[in-house]
Amino acid sequence: MDPVVILSRQEQEYLLCAIESGLRVAGPHQFFLWTQGQVQALLPHRVLVCLQFGHGGALARVECLHGTVLAPGAQQALTDLALRIARGGRLAAAIDAHEAPDGLGGEILRLGFDNVLAHGTGPTSAGGSVFLMFGLAARPTARHAYFLELLLPHLHLALGRLPVARTAVDGAPARALSARETEIIGWLRAGKSNDEVGRLLGISALTVKNHLQRIYRTLGVNNRAHALARCMDLRLLEQ
Template sequence: MEPVVILSRQEQEYLLCAIESGLRVASPRQFFLWTQGQVQALLPHQVLVCLQLGPGAALVRLECVHGTVLAPAAQLALTDPHDGLALRIARHCTQGGRLPALADFGTAADQPLEGFRDETRRMGFDSVLVHGTGPTSAGGSVFVLFGLPLRPNPRHAYFLELLLPHLHLALGRLPASQLPAGGAPARPLSAREAEIIGWLRAGKSNDEMGRLLGISALTVKNHLQRIYRTLGVSNRAHALARCMDLRLLEE
């Protein structure tokens, strides 16, 4: 018999706050504020990768949420829609019936997800926590948390289990996003947009790109939004992956 987890009064308050706040999440901005606010209070982490998986564990949607700066190369390695670390961990856990899965790579060997130890630590994370719905008629979802600041333990897995249905429903309410796919973009990128993609690959922030190009950070942001719509993506990592697919980053 599994041990009973008794929540403290403060944990109960955090859980109720996270559930109540999650009911109102209906946009990417609200999802970000919720996961990096109320959810963080109960379950601290550095990066949250949310995946919707269809039949045969095919990736339908991927969202990466983090409150700290994440280098573009590291984010792409985590969230590559073809072979990213988060996707491989999600499929490994889903197909093997290993949900929830918890690994603390800062301790002894023979951890769950041991096969991902070296790659995860190279990215600067010592811990991973994974949980998901399993297959459902509407498609399953998996949530992969990287970098829990405290030594993760079964209590953290229980917190994620309590939040799982609310994460799943909130993710499903977000506007549909497109993953990088084959075929040409809706239109060719302009010369300025190509410049911005180049600086994006170099890891420059909006402010840094603005100074380099002699434009404001807001103008850079507007260019990025047009680039995302043109490429059919939702964030920087997806834009870089899409450009790599289309060989737009080649000289």
């Protein structure tokens, strides 16, 4: 039986404040201020990665929120790791990097964090969302997981209210993706790494990386997670 979590009076106040403030979130700036303000007060953390999935479990949106400057490439690495955790079914989990199995702990530590708190519905056929807090101020426990569980529906609804960004006035990219670029994006959508895509297509991982850089420029994004989300938004993978 799971232990009963009893909130202190201060925790109750923080929770109510976070819930009430979340109801008023209607735009990206408000979402950022809410997650870095009231949500932080209840669950102090360094980075929050929000993943939203569409029908069929396809990635539809990624938000990486943090109050400090990240090292170059860290945001992409974080979103990639968040996707692997979400697709791996490690949800409603408080992950201690020093104890996590299967190399997961090492990946978290290499990114400069000691822990991750993850919760959400996961990528299901009907969609869903997952929220991952990297670098909690204290070692995550079942108590922290319970707080995130209470906030989960409000995070999900607030994320769903955010407008979808477009790459141009009419929403179209600057040019159409080539057949090869579309093929590469399709494999990334399936969760393949650059090396795996290269082996599947008979090209080098460096060539895959070069294709990705062109894709990023075309879509106006700077990492693979955002590229996938933008492709889903523009329905480039449904043609």
